[in-house]
Amino acid sequence: xxxxxxxxxxxxxxxxxxxxxxxxxxxxxxxxxxxxxxxxxxxxxxxxxxxxxxxxxxxxxxxxxxxxxxxxxxxxxxxxxxxxxxxxxxxxxxxxxxxxxxxxxxxxxxxxxxxxxxxxxxxxxxxxxxxxxxxxxxxxxxxxxxxxxxxxxxxxxxxxxxxxxxxxxxxxxxxxxxxxxxxxxxxxxxxxxxxxxxxxxxxxxxxxxxxxxxxxxxxxxxxxxxxxxxxxxxxxxxxxxxxxxxxxxxxxxxxxxxxx
Amino acid sequence: xxxxxxxxxxxxxxxxxxxxxxxxxxxxxxxxxxxxxxxxxxxxxxxxxxxxxxxxxxxxxxxxxxxxxxxxxxxxxxxxxxxxxxxxxxxxxxxxxxxxxxxxxxxxxxxxxxxxxxxxxxxxxxxxxxxxxxxxxxxxxxxxxxxxxxxxxxxxxxxxxxxxxxxxxxxxxxxxxxxxxxxxxxxxxxxxxxxxxxxxxxxxxxxxxxxxxxxxxxxxxxxxxxxxxxxxxxxxxxxxxxxxxxxxxxxxxxxxxxxxxxxxxxxxxxxxxxxxxxxxxxxxxxxxxxxxxxxxxxxxxxxxxxxxxxxxxxxxxxxxxxxxxxxxxxxxxxxxxxxxxxxxxxxxxxxxxxxxxxxxxxxxxxxxxxxxxxxxxxxxxxxxxxxxxxxxxxxxxxxxxxxxxxxxxxxxxxxxxxxxxxxxxxxxx
Numbered sequence: 014x015x016x017x018x019x020x021x022x023x024x025x026x027x028x029x030x031x032x033x034x035x036x037x038x039x040x041x042x043x044x045x046x047x048x049x050x051x052x053x054x055x056x057x058x059x060x061x062x063x064x065x066x067x068x069x070x071x072x073x074x075x076x077x078x079x080x081x082x083x084x085x086x087x088x089x090x091x092x093x094x095x096x097x098x099x100x101x102x103x104x105x106x107x108x109x110x111x112x113x114x115x116x117x118x119x120x121x122x123x124x125x126x127x128x129x130x131x132x133x134x135x136x137x138x139x140x141x142x143x144x145x146x147x148x149x150x151x152x153x154x155x156x157x158x159x160x161x162x163x164x165x166x167x168x169x170x171x172x173x174x175x176x177x178x179x180x181x182x183x184x185x186x187x188x189x190x191x192x193x194x195x196x197x198x199x200x201x202x203x204x205x206x207x208x209x210x211x212x213x214x215x216x217x218x219x220x221x222x223x224x225x226x227x228x229x230x231x232x233x234x235x236x237x238x239x240x241x242x243x244x245x246x247x248x249x250x251x252x253x254x255x256x257x258x259x260x261x262x263x264x265x266x267x268x269x270x271x272x273x
Numbered sequence: 274x275x276x277x278x279x280x281x282x283x284x285x286x287x288x289x290x291x292x293x294x295x296x297x298x299x300x301x302x303x304x305x306x307x308x309x310x311x312x313x314x315x316x317x318x319x320x321x322x323x324x325x326x327x328x329x330x331x332x333x334x335x336x337x338x339x340x341x342x343x344x345x346x347x348x349x350x351x352x353x354x355x356x357x358x359x360x361x362x363x364x365x366x367x368x369x370x371x372x373x374x375x376x377x378x379x380x381x382x383x384x385x386x387x388x389x390x391x392x393x394x395x396x397x398x399x400x401x402x403x404x405x406x407x408x409x410x411x412x413x414x415x416x417x418x419x420x421x422x423x424x425x426x427x428x429x430x431x432x433x434x435x436x437x438x439x440x441x442x443x444x445x446x447x448x449x450x451x452x453x454x455x456x457x458x459x460x461x462x463x464x465x466x467x468x469x470x471x472x473x474x475x476x477x478x479x480x481x482x483x484x485x486x487x488x489x490x491x492x493x494x495x496x497x498x499x500x501x502x503x504x505x506x507x508x509x510x511x512x513x514x515x516x517x518x519x520x521x522x523x524x525x526x527x528x529x530x531x532x533x534x535x536x537x538x539x540x541x542x543x544x545x546x547x548x549x550x551x552x553x554x555x556x557x558x559x560x561x562x563x564x565x566x567x568x569x570x571x572x573x574x575x576x577x578x579x580x581x582x583x584x585x586x587x588x589x590x591x592x593x594x595x596x597x598x599x600x601x602x603x604x605x606x607x608x609x610x611x612x613x614x615x616x617x618x619x620x621x622x623x624x625x626x627x628x629x630x631x632x633x634x635x636x637x638x639x640x641x642x643x644x645x646x647x648x649x650x651x652x653x654x655x656x657x658x659x660x661x662x663x664x665x666x667x668x669x670x671x672x673x674x675x676x677x678x679x680x681x682x683x684x685x686x687x688x689x690x691x692x693x694x695x696x697x698x699x700x701x702x
Contacts, residue, residue, distance in 0.1 A: 032337020041416040060396030061285035111319035120318035
């Protein structure tokens with residue numbers, strides 16, 4: 014295949030930790046094969062060579078937290094045939110969305126001595142609140158195998174095999190003993206989308222929801238179960254208010270727990 | 274008089290976002306700004322009100338490249354606040370965990386982020402076309418580092434096993450033994466890495482640095498030790514804020530750190546090696562001698578060789594731990610919340626990472642302070658560029674720009690960390 018025929022892929026970053034795009038470099042066994050099938054047109058974390066758009070596929074990491082970024086994502090969308098968001102920041106606002114319930118000016122004063130130098134928005138928001146998104150890949154961080162499947166499927170024009178069921182199914186498949194039932198742990202697995210491979214329960218701890226809400230989570234029932242286990246409203250609210258706090262199903266659940 | 278500007282709008286092959294701006298007036302450097310436009314994420318603000326047990330998981334999200342560093346500093350600071358002493362086996366496992374992160378992160382930087390500068394490639398992928406075996410060695414080394422992390426923590430990025438007081442679950446002896454064949458290969462590959470980095474050309478450039486690193490009586494430092502420097506600093510983590518000041522400069526969303534009364538300082542591999550080379554295992558010390566690396570190393574471009582020596586250390590340390598490991602009696606020591614304050618410093622791949630937490634009696638975080646390695650190096654990077662750019666006056670602009678980028682990448686800057694950082698502009702007026 015000559016290089017002109019290879020799809021042009023770009024990787025963009027907004028407010029985030031770089032972890033999701035690093036997932037691509039962490040795919041050690043697949044990296045050279047993937048990069049021979051595509052043309053990396055823009056990926057500053059990996060290369061100082063950059064090419065202007067348009068791009069066939071844009072992978073977008075990070076949430077929108079500044080006026081500058083709110084404008085920049087519009088240009089990314091205009092330049093990209095297919096736009097895929099990767100990770101909890103891009104799909105749900107990320108952990109930095111915890112500001113969305115607080116006074117942003119007070120937040121900036123806590124971290125910076127000269128708040129007047131800092132320009133930031135009141136809300137940290139997912140990319141889909143700003144531009145149409147073709148696919149959202151969940152996870153904090155994303156699963157690198159899901160990323161490779163998604164890139165391959167997208168470039169082949171087929172539907173990616175990314176399940177939207179809950180972590181519970183992954184636990185069952187691994188024959189994990191249910192830690193919510195057997196040990197009374199406040200596990201978010203029943204409401205959380207699969208994709209991690211039920212990591213936390215496999216390490217004897219409760220799922221903390223880093224892949225965000227599953228397709229139709231019954232958060233009311235889970236909250237009720239947590240209460241039966243003796244969890245306080247504060248703790249339950251904090252549980253939903255993690256790396257996917259601004260995903261609407263988790264947002265609604267955490268706010269319900271705050272009502273008197 | 275001629276003058277020019279070197280600018281790099283998006284610094285590449287660094288973690289996070291920043292730009293570089295250098296203004297030349299004739300052969301004099303008029304201004305250097307490393308502008309960090311990575312948007313602020315305000316971790317220290319939203320940590321307030323969270324339970325102490327959540328701090329390792331939350332602060333890991335500051336950086337996808339060195340999440341273990343954040344987990345380690347957070348766990349140690351809180352353990353100090355709560356008076357927890359971890360099991361010796363947990364202590365060893367944490368050193369193994371950190372070894373995995375150093376192997377993964379140092380390999381990424383040596384081969385994929387820094388080496389392309391020395392060899393004139395835009396990236397490792399282009400480098401692989403001419404140096405396939407070298408890049409394949411890098412990928413296998415990196416994979417082994419990541420395998421250690423995944424075995425102990427479930428996944429490479431934001432692993433899930435670190436708990437205040439220990440781990441949620443610790444591996445069986447046999448699981449760690451599975452790593453030994455790979456690690457024996459990795460140790461050889463790390464020695465080959467040192468030899469390979471020695472073949473690179475280094476500019477003749479030395480600076481008189483204040484090196485700051487942890488120092489432990491018996492070991493090359495990861496999680497414990499006093500904070501020392503080559504200019505007489507010798508303090509406990511609890512005294513850190515008495516000796517270092519963070520200032521907020523207008524051009525940057527990252528804070529700049531200085532040593533009180535002295536100025537910029539350097540953290541990371543050069544500092545660790547210069548202050549602790551006597552604590553390296555013989556295999557790493559011999560590799561350093563063969564590379565003609567003698568402490569103190571004052572040429573920042575040779576950081577790539579020092580990282581390679583630290584890679585040897587990390588592989589040897591991981592092997593040592595795997596052979597000595599016996600699982601702890603319990604994976605973690607639990608303790609109730611109490612009104613308290615705790616500080617800790619650990620050695621992230623890029624240098625010291627300081628955390629302080631104040632806790633309520635219910636165990637909720639009242640205040641948090643985090644000082645990342647890159648924010649401690651930022652002022653030092655600007656100081657290096659101020660000196661180095663003056664050497665490049667006669668160079669064509671494109672080449673000078675590339676060399677300045679390389680000078681920034683000497684530090685393996687992690688901008689996401691520093692903002693809780695880069696864009697290059699060299700202006701010649």
